[in-house]
Structures are given as C-alpha cells and as structure tokens.
Amino acid sequence: MSSLEEPLGLDKLPSMSTIDRIQRFSSNACRPSGDGMGMGSCWIEGSSCSTSNSYDEDYDEYTREAFPWRRHTRDMSHGDSFSRRTVSLGRNHKMFGSACDIYNSNCNDKDIRDITNKFLKGIPRFVKIVEVGPRDGLQNEKNTVPTGVKVELIRRLVSSGLPVVEATSFVSPKWVPQLADARDVMEAVRDLEGARLPVLTPNLKVILQRSILFQQCHASVISSNLWVYLQGFEAAIAAGAKEVAIFASASEAFSKSNINCSIEDSLVRYRAVAHAAKVLSIPVRGYVSCVVGCPVEGAIPPSKVAYVAKELHDMGCFEISLGDTIGVGTPGTVVPMLEAVMAVVPVEKLAVHLHDTYGQSLPNILISLQMGISTVDCSVAGLGGCPYAKGASGNVATEDVVYMLSGLGVETNVDLRKLMLAGDFINKHLGRPSGSKTAIALNRIAADASKI
Ligand SMILES: CC(C)(COP(=O)([O-])OP(=O)([O-])OC[C@H]1O[C@@H](n2cnc3c(N)ncnc32)[C@H](O)[C@@H]1OP(=O)([O-])[O-])[C@@H](O)C(=O)NCCC(=O)NCCSC(=O)C[C@@](C)(O)CC(=O)[O-]
Structure with a gap:
C-alpha cells in the first residue's frame, strides 16, 4: 500500500464520468431525483481490501501515516445572500479591509448577484461553520498541547463568532493521548457562552x-x-457537555482500525449513545468517515455512505457530517456520493467534513453548497496534519472557507480578523506557520502595510 502522499492509485479512484451530474447541479437548483438509493449506475464498486502479500505491513504503515492518533497497531484478527456580503466583510475591514476590498469587491453587489445566480445557483445565504480544530486538529499533534492552551484556543474561536466549536473527545487515552485531558478541557469551557461545544463520544x-x-x-x-x-x-x-458526536465509517477497514469494531457493531454502540442522549435531550451529531475513499479498501461506493448516514439519521442524529477523511475526493466523486446520501437523508441535515490532502476541499465545498448543503466543518489554520509529515493534511482551513464565502456573499457571522488571531495563537504555540493560505496572505499584506 502506498503512503498517504499517493493513497489511491488512479485506477482505484472513483469514476470521473460524473461531470454531467456536476453540470446539472451547477445549472439547476439541485436536489436529488429521489429515486431511492439507485446509485448503481453512477459508481464503480470499490475494490476489495488489498491483496498484497505484505498487507499487514502496508496497513500498519498506512495507519501510522494516515491516522497518527493510532499510536499502536491493532490486531486485526480480533476482532439573496449576496446583498449581505458587506456585512460579513465589514467586520474585517479594519485590518484586512484593503485586501478583501481589492480581491473580493471588484464587482458591485448586483453584479455579483447576477453572476452567481447564473453560475452558482443553490448556494445558501448563510453557512454554518463547525470548527473542529481543537478536536480533529489537535488529536493529530505529535506533541500534546497543554490544557490551558486548548482552553484559550476554544475561547478565542468562540469569540470570533463561530457558532459551533468541537472541543475534545472522550475516547481512549491509550489511542488518542493528545486528548486525554478531555474532562479538564470540558470543565473549563462548559459555561462558555456564544457557541455550542460538542465532544466526540x-x-x-x-x-x-x-x-x-x-x-x-x-x-x-x-x-x-x-x-x-x-x-x-x-x-x-x-x-x-451539552452536545455530543458519534463517529461511524463507510469503510469496514477504517471502522476496525479506528474504533475497534465493524460498522454494524458500531451502529449498535451508537444506538445506545443516541438513546441515552435522547433521554437527556442532548443533541447528537453523527459522522461518517471515508465517504469517498479509504486507502485500504479503495473507492467507497456511495451506497455504503448513504446506508451509514441513514442509520445515523434514523437513530436520531440531528446532523450527519460526511468526512472525506483522507482528502481524496474531487467534485467528480463528491457529487455522486452526496446525491446518494441526499436521497435518504434530508439535505438540511448534512454537513461536509473535508480534509485537504489533495487541495480539493474548496472546490468540493463549493459544489456541496451548490447541491444545497449549508454546514461545513473546518479547522482553524488547517490544523490536523503536520506540514512536515509526508502526505499528512488537516481539515480545510477555516480562514480559507470564510474568505471564499465572503467573496460569494455568503454570511457566516465569523470575524475573520479574530479568527486569524486565534490561528496565530495556536500556530505560535505549535511553532509553525499557518496551514491557511488566506491567513498567510492577509498577514503578509497587514505586515507590508504597517511598514508604509
Ligand atoms: C473507540 C474505542 C473507545 C473502542 O474501545 P474498545 O472497544 O474498548 O477497545 P480498544 O482496544 O480500542 O480500547 C480499549 C481501551 O480503551 C478504553 N476505553 C474504551 N472506551 C473508552 C472511552 N470512551 N474513554 C476512555 N477510554 C476508553 C478501555 O477501557 C480500554 O482501556 P485499557 O483497558 O486498554 O486501559 C477506542 O478504540 C478509542 O477510543 N479509539 C480512538 C478513536 C478516535 O478517537 N479516533 C479519532 C477520531 S475519528 C476521526 O477523527 C474521524 C472524523 C470524526 O474526524 C471524521 C473524518 O475525518 O472522517
């Protein structure tokens, strides 16, 4: 098995013959046709698990690189939004106004509205950003970040206007030692107001x-x-915690590696969590991982993703986040996957969670918005993969998503300046540059301006 840098051979990537679907979604207000799960004709079946003689070594190498939280190997044998754009940019004017103005305001609002109506139908007026940096980002850090730094990061993210900040995970410290302080983090932020603070359970x-x-x-x-x-x-x-998230997978191999059980067993576990949460009126979010590809199983058929998403929805999850865990998706593969899921789960209950390994997150987010999705998971500064580790990559950077949405006239209520300061804070602590191109560019412009 190849490394994450080349997780899937091109022959293993899902069919690209879906361009006509993208065109359809771009030119019409898009909704699935509602023809049940009928995805058979639009997908090549995922290849089965590696048959290489060195499967175990390959798998170990893969999990080490792709899922750094796995510190040990697992014995696999066991088991009109557009008129509002000035509002969302306005909060950033002081420091970054010139850059935003130059690059995002070269048309007046009516021009933008006309153009976007023509080419970008379906884009919502408001996008809810779910910030996952403190959890998904920091779980992958080589060195454990002190509790106080995590708490301060969460405070700063909340004060930037983000409506949801995933705070931590109540998982095994043996597997994810970086989040072993979940209880202390949660107790420190539990009374923070202004955002929901879900945790993984x-x-x-x-x-x-x-x-x-x-x-x-x-x-x-x-x-x-x-x-x-x-x-x-x-x-x-x-x-x-006042909100929790459960996390299943569309890939059997990933499920076993990540949570030590089959997909079906995980659904049994999660039904128990969802039931207990319902009794306490605690909202539950559901994740599906590997929604496009898994380096072990190859392409994942959309029907499998739709199946797991529907199970999570049926057990009471208020939102299902679809994770391209290794970031291999392109609009050509994300569209049929979303189409399949949207046939069984209402689009307003879906979110996308895209890792940026191949730099495809922004186009994938754009096409998702065109298809009617209005919740996007992101990670401040692109936290979640070490830039120095071969092939590793975090979630799409929150700053980059906010910048793109501002340019599209989509409101997020996020103050980009404060968000960038939160990014600077954690980058300084981690001792490395931001993984956000927007943050790097706007910081450079601000630095140049201060020299004049
Ligand atoms: C899933 C389990 C809990 C299964 O746990 P298990 O079935 O009990 O078996 P195990 O062998 O994996 O772990 C056993 C140990 O975990 C303990 N344990 C068991 N449960 C807990 C708990 N809740 N809190 C603390 N400890 C726990 C248990 O007591 C035992 O301790 P030991 O006897 O060895 O000292 C375990 O394997 C685990 O914690 N794995 C880590 C999973 C994880 O956090 N993965 C990363 C998040 S998923 C993700 O990032 C993808 C996502 C969501 O972002 C979407 C995407 O990108 O696609």
Whole structure:
C-alpha cells in the first residue's frame, strides 16, 4: 500500500464520468431525483481490501501515516445572500479591509448577484461553520498541547463568532493521548457562552473489573467486582457537555482500525449513545468517515455512505457530517456520493467534513453548497496534519472557507480578523506557520502595510 502522499492509485479512484451530474447541479437548483438509493449506475464498486502479500505491513504503515492518533497497531484478527456580503466583510475591514476590498469587491453587489445566480445557483445565504480544530486538529499533534492552551484556543474561536466549536473527545487515552485531558478541557469551557461545544463520544460507558480500576476516579460500584467507570458519553455529560458526536465509517477497514469494531457493531454502540442522549435531550451529531475513499479498501461506493448516514439519521442524529477523511475526493466523486446520501437523508441535515490532502476541499465545498448543503466543518489554520509529515493534511482551513464565502456573499457571522488571531495563537504555540493560505496572505499584506 502506498503512503498517504499517493493513497489511491488512479485506477482505484472513483469514476470521473460524473461531470454531467456536476453540470446539472451547477445549472439547476439541485436536489436529488429521489429515486431511492439507485446509485448503481453512477459508481464503480470499490475494490476489495488489498491483496498484497505484505498487507499487514502496508496497513500498519498506512495507519501510522494516515491516522497518527493510532499510536499502536491493532490486531486485526480480533476482532439573496449576496446583498449581505458587506456585512460579513465589514467586520474585517479594519485590518484586512484593503485586501478583501481589492480581491473580493471588484464587482458591485448586483453584479455579483447576477453572476452567481447564473453560475452558482443553490448556494445558501448563510453557512454554518463547525470548527473542529481543537478536536480533529489537535488529536493529530505529535506533541500534546497543554490544557490551558486548548482552553484559550476554544475561547478565542468562540469569540470570533463561530457558532459551533468541537472541543475534545472522550475516547481512549491509550489511542488518542493528545486528548486525554478531555474532562479538564470540558470543565473549563462548559459555561462558555456564544457557541455550542460538542465532544466526540465513542460509547456509553465502560464496565470494568475492580482490579483494573484501583487508581481511577469517576467510578461507582455496581457489584463487588464490577464497577462502572464513567467514560464516553457518560463522562462527557458529567464534565458538562451539552452536545455530543458519534463517529461511524463507510469503510469496514477504517471502522476496525479506528474504533475497534465493524460498522454494524458500531451502529449498535451508537444506538445506545443516541438513546441515552435522547433521554437527556442532548443533541447528537453523527459522522461518517471515508465517504469517498479509504486507502485500504479503495473507492467507497456511495451506497455504503448513504446506508451509514441513514442509520445515523434514523437513530436520531440531528446532523450527519460526511468526512472525506483522507482528502481524496474531487467534485467528480463528491457529487455522486452526496446525491446518494441526499436521497435518504434530508439535505438540511448534512454537513461536509473535508480534509485537504489533495487541495480539493474548496472546490468540493463549493459544489456541496451548490447541491444545497449549508454546514461545513473546518479547522482553524488547517490544523490536523503536520506540514512536515509526508502526505499528512488537516481539515480545510477555516480562514480559507470564510474568505471564499465572503467573496460569494455568503454570511457566516465569523470575524475573520479574530479568527486569524486565534490561528496565530495556536500556530505560535505549535511553532509553525499557518496551514491557511488566506491567513498567510492577509498577514503578509497587514505586515507590508504597517511598514508604509
Ligand atoms: C473507540 C474505542 C473507545 C473502542 O474501545 P474498545 O472497544 O474498548 O477497545 P480498544 O482496544 O480500542 O480500547 C480499549 C481501551 O480503551 C478504553 N476505553 C474504551 N472506551 C473508552 C472511552 N470512551 N474513554 C476512555 N477510554 C476508553 C478501555 O477501557 C480500554 O482501556 P485499557 O483497558 O486498554 O486501559 C477506542 O478504540 C478509542 O477510543 N479509539 C480512538 C478513536 C478516535 O478517537 N479516533 C479519532 C477520531 S475519528 C476521526 O477523527 C474521524 C472524523 C470524526 O474526524 C471524521 C473524518 O475525518 O472522517
């Protein structure tokens, strides 16, 4: 198996014969035809798992590079928006006004409205940005970021106007040591106002033998030998979480590697979480990973993505985020995947979560918006992959998405200047440049202007 730099051979990439669909979506207000799950004719079936003799080594190498949170290997044998653009840009005028004006205001609003109506039908007036940097970004950091820095980052992101900031994960510290301080982070931000702060919860709770619990807190006895140790959902709620997210996969191999169980078993686990959440009126978001490709399984058929998305929706998730985990999607592959999912889950309940490995996130977001999606996951400064690690890449940078949406006249309520300051804050801490092209460019313009 190749590295992430070349995760899928071109022969393994999904069919590109979908350009006609894109054209259809670009020129009409787009909605799926509603013909059930009938995706068979628009997709080549994903190839089966690698048959290479060195599967295990390849798989290990792949998981090390693609999923750096895997610190250990797993034994696989077990198991008119346009008129509002000045509002969203206006908040950024002081520092970045000249750049935004020069590059985003070379037409008047009516011109923009006319042009976008002609070519970009379907784009929503408002896009909800779900910031995932503190969770998805920092879970991939080589060095653990101190709790205080995480808390300050979350505060800054919230104060930039982001409506949702995914704060952390209540997962196993053995697998994701970077987020082992989930309880402390959540307790520090639980009363922060102005944004929702969901956390990832892979399960309900864990029942453990007393003997392996001697040093754990948050435990209660249910029999002389069995203790319930608050983990997952219950630990998150105890720490003050008011919204949670569960994360399934459309790839069997990824599911086993990431959460140690099959897709079906994960759905059973998540039904328990969703049920407990419903009882407490806690909103649950659902993720589907590998919605376009998986380096092990190759192309993932849209029907599989649609199946998992519908299961999550049926169990009560208020929103389903579709993750191109390794960033291999192009509009040619994202469109049929979205079309399949939109046939079974209402489009207003869908979000896209796109990693930027191949630089395809912005076109993929644009086409998603044209198809009616209005929730986009992003990561400040493009956190989520070390620029020095071969092939690794984080989510699309929030600053780049905000800049693009401003240019399209789409409102986000995000103050780009404050967002960039949050990015600068974490970049300084991590000791590396921003992964956002917008942040780099606007910071350079601001620096040049200050010299005059
Ligand atoms: C999924 C599990 C929990 C399955 O956990 P498991 O089935 O119990 O088995 P395991 O062998 O993987 O882990 C067992 C250990 O985890 C403990 N454990 C079990 N549950 C918990 C918990 N809730 N909190 C804390 N600890 C827990 C459990 O007590 C035991 O501890 P040990 O006895 O070895 O010391 C585990 O494998 C795990 O935590 N994996 C990490 C998953 C993860 O966080 N992945 C990254 C996020 S997903 C993602 O990034 C994709 C996404 C969402 O962004 C979308 C996209 O980009 O596509």
